[in-house]
Amino acid sequence: MRYRSMAVLAAVAVTALAGCGAEPEPALRLAAAESDGLGLEQVRVGLAFDQGGRGDKSFNDAAAAGLDRAKKELEVDGVEVTLSEETDEERVTRLRELAEAGRNPVIAVGFLYAKAVQTVAAEFPETTFAIVDDDSFSAPNVVSLVFAEEQGSYLVGATAALKSRSGRIGFIGGVRMPLLQKFEAGFTAGARKARPGVRVSVDYLSTPPDFSGFGVPDKAKEIAERMLADGVDVVYTAAGASGAGSLQAVAARKGTWAVGVDSDQYQTAEAGVRDSILSSMIKRVDNAVFQEIQAFIKGDRAGGVKRFDLKTDGVGYSVSNTKAVSAVQRKVDSIRQQILDGAVTVPTKP
Structure with missing residues (x-):
């Protein structure tokens, strides 16, 4: 190299x-x-996981894949930390431990780290910090890695609407807040673009200051079951580890589909669930983490905002379940091109 x-x-x-x-x-x-x-x-990277840690088959696993790739291709030394409790104090403690151990850069996975990153970055001005999914503040040594989730959600919304037999689809969000409402807005708009008149049911698992919605699969399963009983036949869940419950509900009901999030969940789901996954909204947190480490190695240590969208392969939709997606893929790809050409502007608010 x-x-x-x-x-x-x-x-x-x-x-x-x-x-x-x-x-x-x-x-x-x-x-x-x-x-x-x-x-x-050797560059010594520190990665602090969001709720659930490695193994959530979603958001954290995408970040972990980025670190794994950096360890293999860039030969960095990487360590991971997982929260023992979901508090700002715990987040501060974990980030501070990484910085004190000489980890640089230190990457925090998830917007819930915002206060902690702001605090610890001020204490360690010579350390570069990166935070995924938050640009609510700026600092000379903090890089915000954000995504156009609404664009990827637009594509799975179109996929869901075109695949639905009932003309009714559903969205389940982890927490009712602006970040997750970008998913909802894109999903709904994409569905209506592809199939005017489609009905979209929307529900959330929690509302701030309650952020438990990312770790309550039983509640997600209950809501998904209710939607399915009401005639919804495609359910998109953007709720981290809670999505597992929604997938189970769909897998148990013949003739219905699930849409995954963040990672290509068709590739990671258990055999009994896999065939029920129509597509996934791909959020390339792996690329963001890898590219940030790569930028650090090349000497780019300045703070700022880096946005990942369709043009940068930062978001997209999966077609791994070829048998399920093939009938609608040409139309969805046409809609994707309209976004790239600027003919379609995807909304970020419901």
Whole structure:
């Protein structure tokens, strides 16, 4: 890799000078230590998971995939932390521990880390922090990684509407808040674009300050069952680990479909559930995490906002269940192109 080659050359230069009995010049020591962003020291990344941690088959697993890729391709050293309790104090503690251990960059997965990142980043100004799904504040050493979830949701909304036999589809959100309402807005608009007159049922698992909606699969299952009993035959759930309950409800009712979120859940679901997954709204948190680590290695340590959308392959929809999607894929891809061409502007509010 280029950065390793640069580091080796810098090391050779330093060794040659040392062999002549001379102390390397500061500029050469700096080159050896920071060549192309990585230099002779391995980058040590810290990743703090959102509710549920690795294994949620959704949001956290996407972030974990980005770190795994960086460990393999960029040869970084990466550690992960999972919350023992869902409090701001716990989040602060975990981020502070990573920073104190010399982890840099430190990546927080989820908007619930906003207060914690703001606090700890101020304490460690030489450490680069990144937060996924939040741009509510700015700091010189904080990078916000945000997504056009409404665009990906628009595509699965169109897919759901075109595939529905009853003309009734449903959306279940984790928490009724602006971030999740972007999913709802895109899903509903995409459905109505593809099939005017389609009916969309909407429900949420919790409302702030209650953020438990990302970890209550039983409640998601109950709501999905109610929707299905009312005639809904495609259910899109954007609720992290709670989505497992919704998937179970759909799998138990013949002739209905589930739409996954964040990761391609058709690829990770259990055999009894997989065939009921029509598509998933892909949110490339893996790409965002990997690219942020890559940017850090290349020397990009400045704060700011990085947005991932259809044009940057930051969001999309999955077609892994080819048998289910093939009949509608051409029309959905046509709608996707309209977004890319600017002919369609996807709403971000219901």
